[in-house]
Amino acid sequence: MPKSNKRKAAQKDGVQKMKKKLLALFMALVMVSGVMAGCGSPKEAEGEAASAQTEGEGQTENKQAEDGQEADEDEPKELTKVTLSAQPALHSLGIYVALDKGWFEEEGLDVDVLTYIAGAPQLEAVASDSWSVGVMGIAAGVTGLVSYDLTCLGFSFWDYSSQKLYVRPDSEIALAGQGQVEGYEGIYGTPELYKGKTILCTKGSLGHLQLLATLDALGLKEDDVNIVHMEIAAAYQAFLAGEGDAVCLWSTFSADGEGEGLIPASSCEAAKLFVPSVILASDKALADEETTQKIMNVIFRGTMWVNENREEAAQYYYDLCIDEGVTCTEEYALSYVQESDAPTVEEYKAMFEGDEFSANLEMAMKYYIACGTYSEADMDKVMNGFDGTMLMNAIEFYEENYAE
CATH class of the missing domain: 3.40.190.10 (Periplasmic binding protein-like II)
Structure with a gap:
């Protein structure tokens, strides 16, 4: 064999021997590492596994919470169903305005309004529990206090301009x-x-x-x-x-x-009879004080809006009359709304402080007693049937949230 071939063969054998040594050393290191890993604490291994599991569960819970929150945001909140009663008159107009503008929904209320042409059928309906809170003239209001055991929560517009x-x-x-x-x-x-x-x-x-x-x-x-x-x-x-x-x-x-x-x-003006319309509530309404207070808040807000937006309110009144089959013209609606009046916030407060509303109730009852329609005992029932607490709360709520 030539020398060059012998050297190459020797070099080749040397390289192969070196590779074998390195391979053996590598295998030995692998075995040692395996033994050392096997000697590690089982608790540590379990801890690492548990940590990984907990992290996975946390991510799952967070994802579920996010999904639940998105579902809550997508689903509409459940509204409290209530039925109110009103008339196609200015004293009730704030209810219809609030209904159209979605103010009841803002307070979490799903409202249905029953409309009556006069107080007599309106009161007959409350006897069958058809409505919980209603607005009407003072004459029907007195009947409601005396004969239907309703409670007067307050008053709306002055109710005399067209009488x-x-x-x-x-x-x-x-x-x-x-x-x-x-x-x-x-x-x-x-x-x-x-x-x-x-x-x-x-x-x-x-x-x-x-x-x-x-x-x-x-x-x-x-x-x-x-x-x-x-x-x-x-x-x-x-x-x-x-x-x-x-x-x-x-x-x-x-x-x-x-x-x-x-x-x-x-x-009424010629005879110097100045009386407001009234807001009456049934015992059922009074039992749910939170809901009834929300109703009063919205009614007062609607009343103030009508008082401050007469031309637009006149259109609401005209549309209401047409919807209810009441003869009306746009000209009359405008004159009627502009001639009528509701107390301002400050006037409401002054009426409470001066006990003026109670005086109006008493004056109305004196006429009825004089003609034999009601008795002195009925006078006591009417005067004791007025509780303006919720109206005062509604005034405060309005001042805090909507008054300019």
């Missing part, structure tokens, strides 16, 4: 003119001209109360005239057909009557 006693233009009362009753210059005619007259009127209504105040201003009693009970729509049509000598009208019927040329012989 009037009408006569025909050729009536001797109209022809006599105004200014003949001392202290009540806005009333037409003289006491003698009213005696024996037949007056169409919805008994128990604010129109009836206005008539009693007019008779009192004239120095007359209910027995001095002939009062025929009729619901307002029937009374209006009957009077146009020639029945009766006078008729008590309000709201859009007053506008229609003046459109027909009827003369307002008297009114």
Whole structure:
């Protein structure tokens, strides 16, 4: 074999021997490492495994919490269902405005509103537990306090601007003119001209109360005239057909009557009868104080909005009348809303401080007692049935959150 080949063979054998030594050394190191790992603490190994498991579980729980939070945000909150009652009148308009603007939902309430043309059917409905809180005129309110054991939570708009006693233009009362009753210059005619007259009127209504105040201003009693009970729509049509000598009208019927040329012989203002509408609540409503307070908060907010946004409120009133089948024009709606008034926040406070609202209730009851509609015992029931705590709370809530 050539030398060069021998050297190459020797070198090759040397390299191979070196590779074998290195391989043996590497295998030995691997075995030692395995033994050392096997000698490690079992608890440490378990701890590492547990830590890995805990970390995995934590990530799973966090993911589940995030998914749950997203689900809560996606799902709407459950609202408390309540049923209110109202009338197509300015004193109730704040409820309809609040309903349209979603203010009840903001307070967590799912509200249904039952609308009544007058107080009598409205009160009949509460007897069957159809509604929990309602707004109505003071005449129906007194009946609610006396006969239905409701509680008066407060008051809304002044309720007298459209309450009037009408006569025909050729009536001797109209022809006599105004200014003949001392202290009540806005009333037409003289006491003698009213005696024996037949007056169409919805008994128990604010129109009836206005008539009693007019008779009192004239120095007359209910027995001095002939009062025929009729619901307002029937009374209006009957009077146009020639029945009766006078008729008590309000709201859009007053506008229609003046459109027909009827003369307002008297009114709440002429007879100096200034009364507010009232907010009544059933025992069921009072049992759920938290929900009823939320209702009062929203009603007061709506009332203040109407008071401060008359032109837009007039459109709401017009739409309400049309929806409820009540005859109305946009012109009348605007004049009615602009003529009516609700106390400002400061005036509300002053009325509470001066006990003015209780005085108004007492004045209304005196007229009813004088004509025999109610008794002195009923007076006590009415006066004890007023609790303005929730209204005062609503005023404070409004000042804190919405007053400018």
